[in-house]
Amino acid sequence: MPELPEVETTMRGIAPYVCGQKIRRVIVREHRLRWPVAKETAEIQGRMIEAVSRRGKYILMQLDRGTLIWHLGMSGSMRILPTATPPEKHEHIELQLGSGLALKFRDPRRFGALLYTDMDPLQHRLLCQLGPEPLSQDFDADYLYTACKHKTAAIKSVIMDSRIVTGVGNIYACESLFSAGIKPTRKAGRISKNRLAILIEAIRDTLRAAIRHGGTTLQDFTQVDGNPGYFRHSLQVYGVKEPCSACGTAIRQVVQGQRSSYFCPKCQT
DNA sequence: AAAACTACCTGAGTGC
DNA sequence: TGCACTCAGGTAGTTT
Numbered sequence A: 001m002p003e004l005p006e007v008e009t010t011m012r013g014i015a016p017y018v019c020g021q022k023i024r025r026v027i028v029r030e031h032r033l034r035w036p037v038a039k040e041t042a043e044i045q046g047r048m049i050e051a052v053s054r055r056g057k058y059i060l061m062q063l064d065r066g067t068l069i070w071h072l073g074m075s076g077s078m079r080i081l082p083t084a085t086p087p088e089k090h091e092h093i094e095l096q097l098g099s100g101l102a103l104k105f106r107d108p109r110r111f112g113a114l115l116y117t118d119m120d121p122l123q124h125r126l127l128c129q130l131g132p133e134p135l136s137q138d139f140d141a142d143y144l145y146t147a148c149k150h151k152t153a154a155i156k157s158v159i160m161d162s163r164i165v166t167g168v169g170n171i172y173a174c175e176s177l178f179s180a181g182i183k184p185t186r187k188a189g190r191i192s193k194n195r196l197a198i199l200i201e202a203i204r205d206t207l208r209a210a211i212r213h214g215g216t217t218l219q220d221f222t223q224v225d226g227n228p229g230y231f232r233h234s235l236q237v238y239g240v241k242e243p244c245s246a247c248g249t250a251i252r253q254v255v256q257g258q259r260s261s262y263f264c265p266k267c268q269t
Numbered sequence B: 001a002a003a004a005c006t007a008c009c010t011g012a013g014t015g016c
Numbered sequence C: 001t002g003c004a005c006t007c008a009g010g011t012a013g014t015t016t
Helices: A004-018 A039-043 A141-148 A155-159 A170-180 A193-212
Strands: A023-028 A049-055 A058-063 A067-071 A077-082 A091-097 A101-106 A113-117 A252-256 A259-263
Touching: A004 A049, A004 A058, A004 A077, A004 A091, A004 A101, A004 A193, A023 A039, A039 A113, A141 A155, A141 A193, A155 A170, A155 A193, A170 A193, A170 A259
Parallel strands: none
Antiparallel strands: A023 A091, A049 A058, A058 A067, A067 A113, A077 A101, A091 A101, A252 A259
């Protein structure tokens, strides 16, 4: 499931193949994604891709004029393949490049998106409300303590709120809370600043480790070369059937805000 | 104001 | 074998 590490892996994977390339042709086989594919994509033929970056779970593709904004949704992935490769099922969008290679976007569940803006993409209405990047210095204990203060919501829903901090989804929220020894259902306003500082480091460490492993593949996600992400083998609680690796207690699964949370009832308080 | 819930979607897995 | 059903989750928008 594409969270920050999967998006980062994808962005790094495509960058060497798309930066400096001219967009020769755009094919949109299915417009009905989370939002209809931006109509401007019909007019970007001939433009140059100058840079690729990431903000939260969005991939920004800066052109010589305008910016493409991609989101992988829940099942999106990107591949770089020879243009002549026959499209796979659910391969909705293809950017054919001057190199003879093509960027191919596949998304079975169509929760992804391709948007376009002529303005500063960070001011786009979907991006302007995003909180700090979890790997940046802005995300520190003072910030999180202030954000959590007086909140009665569970800490897990707080760190999954993209306005508080961006890029943390269900899997990495569960894993980070396990690393920090904090129960996902604990009320955010009832956690000390010291423990929040530990949680911040746990989030950073978890995300960085996942990026090193090429992300987590449960079903659809693939790296740009088609390989899965290998962080699945490092998961401590998410979807884990075995007892806790630290203390041997059975991992518990509870539903929180329509999402499954996994935690060790002994290690996490 | 904040928290909880809903809709969007397909494929994998389960049980009969 | 096949059908009906449940579950998975990112996030904008709606309701409580």
